[in-house]
Amino acid sequence: xxxxxxxxxxxxxxxxxxxxxxxxxxxxxxxxxxxxxxxxxxxxxxxxxxxxxxxxxxxxxxxxxxxxxxxxxxxxx
Amino acid sequence: xxxxxxxxxxxxxxxxxxxxxxxxxxxxxxxxxxxxxxxxxxxxxxxxxxxxxxxxxxxxxxxxxxxxxxxxxxxxxxxxxxxxxxxxxxxxxxxxxxxxxxxxxxxxxxxxxxxxxxxxxxxxxxxxxxxxxxxxxxxxxxxxxxxxxxxxxxxxxxxxx
Numbered sequence: 575x576x577x578x579x580x581x582x583x584x585x586x587x588x589x590x591x592x593x594x595x596x597x598x599x600x601x602x603x604x605x606x607x608x609x610x611x612x613x614x615x616x617x618x619x620x621x622x623x624x625x626x627x628x629x630x631x632x633x634x635x636x637x638x639x640x641x642x643x644x645x646x647x648x649x650x651x
Numbered sequence: 652x653x654x655x656x657x658x659x660x661x662x663x664x665x666x667x668x669x670x671x672x673x674x675x676x677x678x679x680x681x682x683x684x685x686x687x688x689x690x691x692x693x694x695x696x697x698x699x700x701x702x703x704x705x706x707x708x709x710x711x712x713x714x715x716x717x718x719x720x721x722x723x724x725x726x727x728x729x730x731x732x733x734x735x736x737x738x739x740x741x742x743x744x745x746x747x748x749x750x751x752x753x754x755x756x757x758x759x760x761x762x763x764x765x766x767x768x769x770x771x772x773x774x775x776x777x778x779x780x781x782x783x784x785x786x787x788x789x790x791x792x793x794x795x796x797x798x799x800x801x802x803x804x805x806x807x808x809x810x811x812x
Contacts, residue, residue: 586752589684593762596687627661627688 578607584641587614592624595646599630604650607633612642621646662691664803666811670699672712672744672756678812679703679759685808686766693806694763695799696791697773701782704772704791709756716740723747757788764790771799 581598583591591612598608610621618635621644625632629649636643663685667678678700682692702708716722716731722740730736748755754762763770772791776782784793792798803809 589680589687590752590754593683593687596689624688627690629689 578609578645580609580611583610583612583614583617585613588616588620591617592620595621595624595644596628599628599646599648602648604648606648608646608648610644610646612644613640615642617642617644660689660691661685661808662802662806663693664799664806664809665692665694666799667694667696667700667703668698668811670702670708670712672714672741674700674812675703675709675712675756676753676759679756679763681810681812682768683759683762683766686763686768690807692763692766692768693771693799693802694768695771695773695794695796695803696776698776701773701776701780703756703760704770704787705782706786706788709760709788712756713737713741714744760788769802771802 579598579602581594583594586594591610591614595608595610602608621635622632624630625646631647631649633645633647663681665678665681667675669675678694682694685692696704702712715737716726717728717736719731724743726736726740770788770791771794772787774793774795777793
């Protein structure tokens with residue numbers, strides 16, 4: 575399995591991390607993974623909501639220092 | 652087996668009624684977010700809010716320190732009333748927004764259009780304020796309240812911002 579594509583959203587505030595993640599997910603095939611790195615503290619609440627509303631899966635949400643790392647799996651259309 | 656009916660997309664209907672720099676951001680941020688969640692979005696730009704769709708004016712939206720107790724740098728009203736204070740506060744806020752990597756109003760409108768958001772331009776406001784169709788950004792739909800309410804009637808979330 576190839577490593578997931580990574581999206582750097584460090585230094586960006588709402589709505590940009592969610593907006594860019596959504597755009598990147600639109601370009602993926604169902605089942606593919608996207609890794610997103612954020613520093614907006616709101617992201618911890620926003621990414622579960624993004625996954626739920628879009629029908630994707632939030633595989634993991636971790637904090638590495640000041641950076642939040644999310645892994646999303648694109649749902650079926 | 653019959654094809655499953657595709658679930659209806661959620662829908663956000665916003666009324667944008669403010670034409671200040673600080674007033675223009677909330678509806679555009681909500682619209683960009685809703686579109687990112689896969690929702691349909693429609694915004695009714697009415698009264699001062701129509702300036703957000705005005706090709707020239709939306710690049711020069713201002714924030715006024717007078718009567719605004721929430722400015723991050725406290726500015727007494729008597730000082731805020733002095734000539735140049737609105738321009739100074741606007742410059743300051745634009746600098747903060749740039750530093751925060753927040754898109755500009757025209758950039759937010761591009762994002763809204765790219766995501767298929769409907770931009771309703773209030774025709775009554777155009778008549779009252781003397782704004783012509785050619786003054787508006789590409790993609791603005793001139794409409795009255797009935798057209799917007801028809802869209803909003805099917806909305807899951809409706810907000811006046």
